[in-house]
Amino acid sequence: MDYNPVLPEVQANPYPYYTALRRDNPVAWVEPLQCWAISRYDDVDFALRNPQIFSSANWLGQSIGDLNPAPEVPWMIETDPPDHSRLRKLVSKGFTPRMVSRLEQRIRAIASELLAAARTRPDTDFVRDFSGAFPVIVIAEMLGVEPARRIDFKRWSDNIVRGTGRPASEAERAEVRATNAEMRAYFHQAIADRRKAPREDLLTALVQAEEERQTLTADEVLAMAMLVLLAGNETTMNLLSNTVLALLAHPAQMARVRGDRALIPKLIEEMLRYDSPVQIVFRRTTQAVELSGKVVPANGVVFILIGSANRDERKFPDPDRFDIDRDASEHLAFGFGTHFCLGAQLARLEAKVGLEELFAACPPFAVDQQRVQRISSVLLRGIKHLPLKFAA
Numbered sequence: 001m002d003y004n005p006v007l008p009e010v011q012a013n014p015y016p017y018y019t020a021l022r023r024d025n026p027v028a029w030v031e032p033l034q035c036w037a038i039s040r041y042d043d044v045d046f047a048l049r050n051p052q053i054f055s056s057a058n059w060l061g062q063s064i065g066d067l068n069p070a071p072e073v074p075w076m077i078e079t080d081p082p083d084h085s086r087l088r089k090l091v092s093k094g095f096t097p098r099m100v101s102r103l104e105q106r107i108r109a110i111a112s113e114l115l116a117a118a119r120t121r122p123d124t125d126f127v128r129d130f131s132g133a134f135p136v137i138v139i140a141e142m143l144g145v146e147p148a149r150r151i152d153f154k155r156w157s158d159n160i161v162r163g164t165g166r167p168a169s170e171a172e173r174a175e176v177r178a179t180n181a182e183m184r185a186y187f188h189q190a191i192a193d194r195r196k197a198p199r200e201d202l203l204t205a206l207v208q209a210e211e212e213r214q215t216l217t218a219d220e221v222l223a224m225a226m227l228v229l230l231a232g233n234e235t236t237m238n239l240l241s242n243t244v245l246a247l248l249a250h251p252a253q254m255a256r257v258r259g260d261r262a263l264i265p266k267l268i269e270e271m272l273r274y275d276s277p278v279q280i281v282f283r284r285t286t287q288a289v290e291l292s293g294k295v296v297p298a299n300g301v302v303f304i305l306i307g308s309a310n311r312d313e314r315k316f317p318d319p320d321r322f323d324i325d326r327d328a329s330e331h332l333a334f335g336f337g338t339h340f341c342l343g344a345q346l347a348r349l350e351a352k353v354g355l356e357e358l359f360a361a362c363p364p365f366a367v368d369q370q371r372v373q374r375i376s377s378v379l380l381r382g383i384k385h386l387p388l389k390f391a392a
């Protein structure tokens with residue numbers, strides 16, 4: 001059973017491949033991609049905890065090249081300490097728990113509005129009508145994008161995600177470059193406006209963030225806005241869609257959660273473990289390192305299989321069973337350590353509010369299994385089309 005995350009059969013269901021890797025080849029050389037794949041919980045945990053051995057530098061910028069609107073500024077996610085520490089300290093000032101929890105009411109209103117429209121459609125697609133739209137609107141709201149520019153913001157986001165998701169054609173690249181120019185102009189103006197007249201939003205917080213007399217430049221604020229847009233959209237969308245699909249496959253657990261919404265936070269943690277929206281993060285080794293008895297040489301590209309670590313039988317008993325009663329709290333779906341997901345609290349809040357509103361506002365639903373379509377992605381696990389039928 002050869003593991004290669006580019007293959008459609010692996011993307012359709014990577015879990016049997018992960019089981020085989022963990023058992024037979026926990027530090028596997030993936031010849032077609034010229035990289036190492038590590039699959040056991042303890043090895044994944046070790047790699048995430050040791051950025052001095054497993055470096056994040058430069059992989060993302062290189063992979064998207066001219067699709068990056070501020071190419072001269074590295075994105076936080078592709079930097080190592082100490083550069084990372086400086087950016088993270090500054091950005092965290094904008095991403096405070098207070099900032100996130102202040103959004104709850106607006107998040108609820110956005111969810112409820114989208115669901116009210118979705119449930120009355122004759123052909124509801126949960127992804128098109130809810131999970132695909134919800135996180136983008138929330139991020140626009142959080143950054144402080146005016147309601148009149150939300151449609152532009154959604155278009156920018158869609159174009160950029162399309163451009164980074166797979167090898168793009170020349171026409172697509174041209175479209176992404178045009179999007180970048182538009183987005184850059186918008187944000188530079190918005191940043192200048194915030195300097196003159198601060199508001200209660202993330203853009204203002206980023207503009208004002210200061211640490212030891214250092215601040216973020218306009219391009220660094222733009223790069224951060226882009227990173228938040230890319231990192232926070234499809235991931236949260238997939239978490240919501242994966243949850244609905246898993247509940248439909250486990251009707252007894254669906255009934256329990258419908259009956260007792262206090263179970264939703266446990267459901268979300270189990271979902272993050274069971275079908276992690278981000279399956280892989282990348283690193284490059286700065287020195288030779290031994291994992292599970294095998295040596296990965298220096299300068300090796302390493303695929304860290306988070307999705308497999310979260311199914312490791314050494315950590316989670318009977319890992320392929322979806323069970324909202326289990327303790328899934330040590331899953332690694334948001335990464336760990338230095339680069340631990342900056343938006344984890346926001347993602348959890350969006351998922352909780354989204355599901356609460358779904359159960360409150362919508363009657364029971366069934367899925368048209370024939371028309372469910374998974375996204376094709378090396379990194380992400382999620383759903384492209386999820387057609388639902390609501391009970392009368």
Ligand code: HEM
Nearest residue numbers: 076077231232235236239277281334335339341342343347
């Ligand atoms: C279910 C939803 C989400 C999942 C599964 C997820 C997953 C992850 C993972 C695995 C990482 C670590 C990457 C690495 O170690 O290389 C990460 C980092 C990050 N995430 Fe998320 N994420 C989610 C939602 C969000 C949201 C909503 C935002 C922002 C609005 C966000 C912003 C970020 C940022 C900025 C980083 C980089 C942190 C750093 O480099 O220090 N994420 N996320």
